[in-house]
Amino acid sequence: MRLNTLKKIWIITLCLPVQVGVSQIGPFSLGIWHHTQLSGEVMIRGLYRGEKSLFNDIEEFHKSGHFMGGLGIHSRSYLWNPGIIKLDLDAEFYPETRQENYIQIPDRSEVRTLGKLGLNVTLFNNKPITLTSFANYDQSYFNRDYLTDIRYKNRQLGGMVSLNNKVLPVSITVRNQKWDQEEIQTGRLFQMEQTNFQGRATKSFGSQDTHELIYSYDDYFYNQAELYEVKNFIHRLSLDDNIYFDPKKKYNLYSRISYRQQEGNTELKRFEVIERLFFDLPKNFRFRGNFSHYNFLDPYQRLIQNRIQARLSQRLYQSLNTGIFVEYAQTNQSVYNESNSRWGFDLDYSKKIPTNGRLNLSYRYYRHHQEMESDASTIQVRDEEHILSDGEIVLLNKPYVDLLTVIAKDLSGTIIYQEGFDYILIERNNFIEIQRVLGGQIDNNDAILVDYQAQQPGSYEFDLNNHSFSASLLLFTKLLEVYYRGSIQDYKNLTNTDYLTLNYYDQHIAGVRFDVGLARAGVEYDHYNSSIIPYKLIRYYASVNWDFRSKLLLSFHGNLRDYLMINYVEKQKYTDLSGRVAYRIRPRSMVSLEMGYLMQRGRQLDLDMLTARAEYNTVYRQLYLKLGLEWYQRKRYASNYVISGAYVQLSRKF
Secondary structure (H helix, E strand, C coil): CCCCEEEEEEEEEEEEEEECCHHHCCCEEECCEEEEEEEEEEEEEEEEEEEEEEECCEEEEEEEEEEEEEEEEEEEEEECCCCCEEEEEEEEECCEEEECCCCCCCCCCCCEEEEEEEEEEEECCCCCEEEEEEEEEEEEEEEECCCEEEEEEEEEEEEEEEECCCCCCEEEEEEEEEEEEEECCCCCEEEEEEEEEEEEEEECCCCCEEEEEEEEEEEEEEEECCCEEEEEEEEEEEEEEEEECCCCCCEEEEEEEEEEEEEECCCEEEEEEEEEEEEEECCCEEEEEEEEEEEEEECCEEEEEEEEEEEEEEEECCCEEEEEEEEEEEEEECCEEEEEEEEEEEEEEEEEECCCEEEEEEEEEEEEEEEEEECCEEEEEEEEEEEECCCCCCECCCCCECHHHCEEECCCCCCECCECCCEEEEEECCEEEEEECCCCCCCCCEEEEEEEEEEECCCEEEEEEEEEEEEEEEECCCCEEEEEEEEEEEEEEEECCCCCCCCCEEEEEEEEEEECCCEEEEEEEEEEEECCCCEEEEEEEEEEEEEECCCEEEEEEEEEEEEEECCCCEEEEEEEEEEEEEEEEECCEEEEEEEEEEEEEECCEEEEEEEEEEEEEEEECCEEEEEEEEEEEEEECCEEEEEEEEEEEEEEEC
16 A cells, blocks of 8 residues: 655765864963863765655655765863963864755754854952853754754853852852754744843851852743744742751751742742751651742732641661651632641561562551632633653643643743644543653653643532552562552542542552563553543563673663553553664674664554664774664654665774
């Protein structure tokens, strides 16, 4: 069957870099100028490309010629002596000529720098007053998640003044950064400019205390794809104190007081206090206490929250750890008042058993009481933090979300992500699941902030009971591990909860893992029977890292997740495989093969991506030779994209 899109690209690349190690020239001086280090690189590269595409029976063939050459210089010097003026210069320039209809064929392995300039000047280094200034510029190509190709320009200017003393060290930093990004395939343009001023002072009155005062001002400007502009002015002030009450540092108080005021497109004021106590008591007892105050104001709401937490734990010998905990939180918002109280206990037991094994048992119970006083209304949720990871299910905290009001942004609150390009939203019962889109601006395991509006069902009250238990058996010095984790959550004393979505669930996770040192593999089954998003998951994972006498290197990592979403009778699959084999033919010659495969299937998910590279490296005296073959294939929805290539690189290093 003919695919809608078929692209075959043949690449023949000839790279002839000549690296000139001018650092062989010893240090020299010209009057007051003293040069200590100089190195550089001269490089030329030739490239021929041919592309054949077939789309809806329309066949096209493209040719391209590419020639690239350049110079890189790295210099270290000073005036008079190193303690007065130090000069560091890094410069790279690689102009290129092209005859083609496209910018580049995606570089699957590394960032390709086209131009770079960096200058750093330090005055009075390690003196009572130190002045530092810097200027950096670079232009490069890189790819995001092997899917989206980016043309990137970045400029930074700034300086710092440091007052170095034992009484009150102070530093003042000013920095201006401007970057432009273009997504070559989508055409999205991004521009950001940020000016930052920061003052920092530290003080210690003795050996058992430290104090730090920080003030910063940020001027953010952000333009995304010519769709909207964001401009914010942010003031931050914080005081951190760390105090020990005894010479052995068993009794500790940590305090943080911070204030943030933001003006511009997003206006807000936030005042926060965090106090933490740490006591190491006799008989292996340990106390931890926390208090936090949060005061938030923006044009939509005012929110005040006070939270107190305490935990007392004790270790009995090396086998049993027990603890009790309690916490209380009171939240007053413009349209509702909420109180949460929780108490519970936990224990962990670990015991050696025959066959060089170990038995681990743990149990945790807590009871949670929540009261909400509110009329049925729409509430505004601001800066709700989530971490988006591939293969993990992430739900917004509140049910009954208005999808048209969802805004996802970075932790600074300035970069606004686009739905469909950077993330997707999936309805799950009365909740909303959020997932990142591969190739978008959100990296795997990135933290984001989400704003949205949700319907508040009115006043309610309930008690929650949660039990969790885990057991694991390790045998033959961790060669084999069998484990189980289970948890149950239910609700009691329900009042006015008819329109509230409560998460009743029981979860059972069982698995087995083998570990022989150089290789590890396992399988895990997870049955999450939830009233919100029930699923069954089977996960397989394996990893191998083997070095046989520094002659044969073998590395493999694999992770497969297979979800069955019970309510929707649909499957979601995630597969991530990568491996590398390298064989040393002679002491200075090696052949290697690298491969990677990524697959995603599910609602609004459809991706297959394969990368492969075979390479031969050898060194003869000062000549370095590299030969390689590359393959890249991406199937996404109805498109298919294939790149194949061969390259040779010869370099002379001095």
